[in-house]
Amino acid sequence: MNGTLESTLWDVIVVGGGNAGLCAAIEAAEAGARVLVLEGAPEPYRGGNSRHTRNFRCKHEAPLSVLTGAYQEDEYFDDLIRVTGGKTDEALARMTIRTSEECLPWMERHGVAFQPSLSGTLSLSRTNAFFLGGGKALVNAYYNTVEDLGVTVAYEAEVTHVAVEDGRVQGLDVTIGGQTARVEARALVLASGGFQANLDWLASAWGEAARNFLIRGTPYNRGAVLRDMLDQGADSVGDPTQCHAVAIDGRAPKFDGGIATRLDCVPFSVVVNRNGERFYDEGEDVWPKRYAIWGRLVAAQPEQVAYAIIDASSLELFMPSLYPPERADTIEGLGQRLGISGPKLRETVDAFNTACREGAFTPTELDGLATEGLDPPKTNWARPIVEPPFYGYTLRPGVTFTYLGLKVDETARVSAGGARLGNVWAAGEIMAGSILGQGYLAGFGMTIGTVFGRIAGQEAAAHVA
Ligand SMILES: Cc1cc2nc3c(=O)[nH]c(=O)nc-3n(C[C@H](O)[C@H](O)[C@H](O)COP(=O)(O)OP(=O)(O)OC[C@H]3O[C@@H](n4cnc5c(N)ncnc54)[C@H](O)[C@@H]3O)c2cc1C
Known part of the structure; x- marks a missing residue:
C-alpha cells in the first residue's frame, strides 16, 4: 500500500x-x-x-x-x-x-x-x-x-x-x-x-x-x-485561548463522549464547586442560551469540577442523562457520595433555600422566580431543594473545538x-x-x-x- x-x-x-x-x-x-x-x-x-x-x-x-x-x-x-x-x-x-x-x-x-x-x-x-x-x-x-x-x-x-x-x-x-x-x-x-x-x-x-x-x-x-x-x-x-467548551457529565470519557454526555439540569439545580460553594447564577437564562458559558465557568473552579444538586421534584424536568445521578436521602449524604464536604453542602443549600421566595415556577420559560439577598443570586427557577431523595451530577468542561x-x-x-x-x-x-x-x-x-x-x-x- x-x-x-x-x-x-x-x-x-x-x-x-x-x-x-x-x-x-x-x-x-x-x-x-x-x-x-x-x-x-x-x-x-x-x-x-x-x-x-x-x-x-x-x-x-x-x-x-x-x-x-x-x-x-x-x-x-x-x-x-x-x-x-x-x-x-x-x-x-x-x-x-x-x-x-x-x-x-x-x-x-x-x-x-x-x-x-x-x-x-x-x-x-x-x-x-x-x-x-x-x-x-x-x-x-x-x-x-x-x-x-x-x-x-x-x-x-x-x-x-x-x-x-x-x-x-x-x-x-x-x-x-x-x-x-x-x-x-x-x-x-x-x-x-x-x-x-x-x-x-x-x-x-x-x-x-x-x-x-x-x-x-x-x-x-x-x-x-x-x-x-x-x-x-x-x-x-x-x-x-478561544475554544468552544460546554459543561458535560464529569464521568464522560476523556475523548469522544459526543453529545450523549451533555447535561441539561443546571437551571433546576444549585451548582457548587469542590469547596461546596456556589459561584454563578444557575438561572440566568434558558439552558440553550447558557450551556456554552458553563464550560468556562467550571474550568475556572478548583480542579475544574463542579456539582449540580437537585431534589426529587426536578428529576423529570430535563432530558434524561446518560449516566444516572448520585442519589442520597440527605444533603450531607449526597455530599459524601460526590466527594465533597456534607456539612458545607448542607450550609450552602440551607442558605439557598432561605433565599427562595413564594411564586409561580414555570420550567419551560424565564419565570422570574428569583432568590432574595443571595450572592450570587439565582434569577429564575429558584425553588427550595427540600424533597428527598436528593440527586447530584458531576460537571466538567468539555471542549468541542478550538478557534x-x-x-x-x-x-x-x-x-x-x-x-x-x-x-x-x-x-x-x-x-x-x-x-x-x-x-x-x-x-x-x-x-x-x-x-x-x-x-x-x-x-x-x-x-x-
Ligand atoms: C460532540 C460534538 C457535537 C457537534 N455537533 C455539531 C452539530 O450538530 N452541527 C455542527 O454544525 N457542528 C457540530 N459540531 C462541530 C463539528 O463537529 C465540526 O465543526 C465539524 O465536524 C468539523 O469538520 P472537519 O471536517 O473540519 O473536522 P473533523 O470532522 O474533525 O475531521 C478532521 C479529520 O482529520 C483527521 N486528522 C487530524 N489530524 C490529522 C493528521 N495529522 N493527518 C491525517 N488526518 C488527520 C481526523 O482523524 C479527522 O477525521 C459538533 C462537535 C462535537 C465535538
Missing part, C-alpha cells in the same frame, strides 16, 4: 477524512482529479468530530427538504453576529450563508438523508436540517460516495509535515503503520480539524487546568498539520505572509476561525465545512486540470 502511495503523483491529496475533507474529495474526484485522502484515525473511528454532529444550519427562501418556512441571509447573518460579538469576516460569512442553500440538495445527491427536527429544548426545524442517523450516517454516506468515485483512502495515515518551498507544497510526510513515507501531490487540501485533542497545546494556552478538560470529540485532532503550517509562516486567524486556525480567502486558499500559497487550500475546523472569531452558532460548523470543503475540492481540481 505504502509503495503505491509513494510512487503516485496524486492530483489532489486531502488531509483529514471528516465532513470538510470528504466534501473536498468528492468535488475534486467528480472534476476528474486523482484523489488520495489521508485519514489519521483507524477506519472504525474515521470521520473526526463530524461523526458526532446532528445538523447543519441552512439558508433557504422557502420550505426546503425537511426545513420549514424561510430563513434568509440577513436573519442568518444577524444570528451569527450576535454570537460572535462582531468578530466575523462579513464577506466570507455572507458567502458561506448564501452557498449553504445549494449545499442541502448537493448533500442529498451524495447520500445524506435528512429527518425533521425533534421538538423540545432545541427546536430548530426552520434553521437547522438534521441528519437521519446523525453525523456518523453522513460520514458513512460520503465514504461510500468517494469509494464509488475511485478515491483512494488511507487510514491510520497521520500527516506529520507539509513541505512548503518557494510558496508551494512539494510533498507530505505521512506515518502509516509506524513507517514514514513522502507522498506528492499537485494540489493539497488541509481538512484536519482543530487542535483540541492536543492537551499540551491546550495547556500552553490555558495553563495546567486544561489537562482536566474532557474532549467531546475525536482524539485524532491534535493539530499536527496546523502547527506545522504555522511554524512555516502560514497566516493564522483566531485566538489560541486558532489557518486564514483563507473566499476560494479557501491558504496564504503565508499575505501571499497566497501556490497549491494549498483549507476547509472545515482548521480554517473556521476565518469566519468565527469567537462564540458559536449551532449547526454552523458543518455549514463552514461543507461550503469550504466543496470550494477547496473544486479549486484544487481546477488548478491541476
Whole structure:
C-alpha cells in the first residue's frame, strides 16, 4: 500500500477524512482529479468530530427538504453576529450563508438523508436540517460516495509535515503503520480539524487546568498539520485561548463522549464547586442560551469540577442523562457520595433555600422566580431543594473545538505572509476561525465545512486540470 502511495503523483491529496475533507474529495474526484485522502484515525473511528454532529444550519427562501418556512441571509447573518460579538469576516460569512442553500440538495445527491427536527429544548426545524442517523450516517454516506468515485483512502495515515518551498507544497510526510513515507501531490487540501485533542497545546494556552478538560470529540485532532503550517509562516486567524467548551457529565470519557454526555439540569439545580460553594447564577437564562458559558465557568473552579444538586421534584424536568445521578436521602449524604464536604453542602443549600421566595415556577420559560439577598443570586427557577431523595451530577468542561486556525480567502486558499500559497487550500475546523472569531452558532460548523470543503475540492481540481 505504502509503495503505491509513494510512487503516485496524486492530483489532489486531502488531509483529514471528516465532513470538510470528504466534501473536498468528492468535488475534486467528480472534476476528474486523482484523489488520495489521508485519514489519521483507524477506519472504525474515521470521520473526526463530524461523526458526532446532528445538523447543519441552512439558508433557504422557502420550505426546503425537511426545513420549514424561510430563513434568509440577513436573519442568518444577524444570528451569527450576535454570537460572535462582531468578530466575523462579513464577506466570507455572507458567502458561506448564501452557498449553504445549494449545499442541502448537493448533500442529498451524495447520500445524506435528512429527518425533521425533534421538538423540545432545541427546536430548530426552520434553521437547522438534521441528519437521519446523525453525523456518523453522513460520514458513512460520503465514504461510500468517494469509494464509488475511485478515491483512494488511507487510514491510520497521520500527516506529520507539509513541505512548503518557494510558496508551494512539494510533498507530505505521512506515518502509516509506524513507517514514514513522502507522498506528492499537485494540489493539497488541509481538512484536519482543530487542535483540541492536543492537551499540551491546550495547556500552553490555558495553563495546567486544561489537562482536566474532557474532549467531546475525536482524539485524532491534535493539530499536527496546523502547527506545522504555522511554524512555516502560514497566516493564522483566531485566538489560541478561544475554544468552544460546554459543561458535560464529569464521568464522560476523556475523548469522544459526543453529545450523549451533555447535561441539561443546571437551571433546576444549585451548582457548587469542590469547596461546596456556589459561584454563578444557575438561572440566568434558558439552558440553550447558557450551556456554552458553563464550560468556562467550571474550568475556572478548583480542579475544574463542579456539582449540580437537585431534589426529587426536578428529576423529570430535563432530558434524561446518560449516566444516572448520585442519589442520597440527605444533603450531607449526597455530599459524601460526590466527594465533597456534607456539612458545607448542607450550609450552602440551607442558605439557598432561605433565599427562595413564594411564586409561580414555570420550567419551560424565564419565570422570574428569583432568590432574595443571595450572592450570587439565582434569577429564575429558584425553588427550595427540600424533597428527598436528593440527586447530584458531576460537571466538567468539555471542549468541542478550538478557534486558532489557518486564514483563507473566499476560494479557501491558504496564504503565508499575505501571499497566497501556490497549491494549498483549507476547509472545515482548521480554517473556521476565518469566519468565527469567537462564540458559536449551532449547526454552523458543518455549514463552514461543507461550503469550504466543496470550494477547496473544486479549486484544487481546477488548478491541476
Ligand atoms: C460532540 C460534538 C457535537 C457537534 N455537533 C455539531 C452539530 O450538530 N452541527 C455542527 O454544525 N457542528 C457540530 N459540531 C462541530 C463539528 O463537529 C465540526 O465543526 C465539524 O465536524 C468539523 O469538520 P472537519 O471536517 O473540519 O473536522 P473533523 O470532522 O474533525 O475531521 C478532521 C479529520 O482529520 C483527521 N486528522 C487530524 N489530524 C490529522 C493528521 N495529522 N493527518 C491525517 N488526518 C488527520 C481526523 O482523524 C479527522 O477525521 C459538533 C462537535 C462535537 C465535538
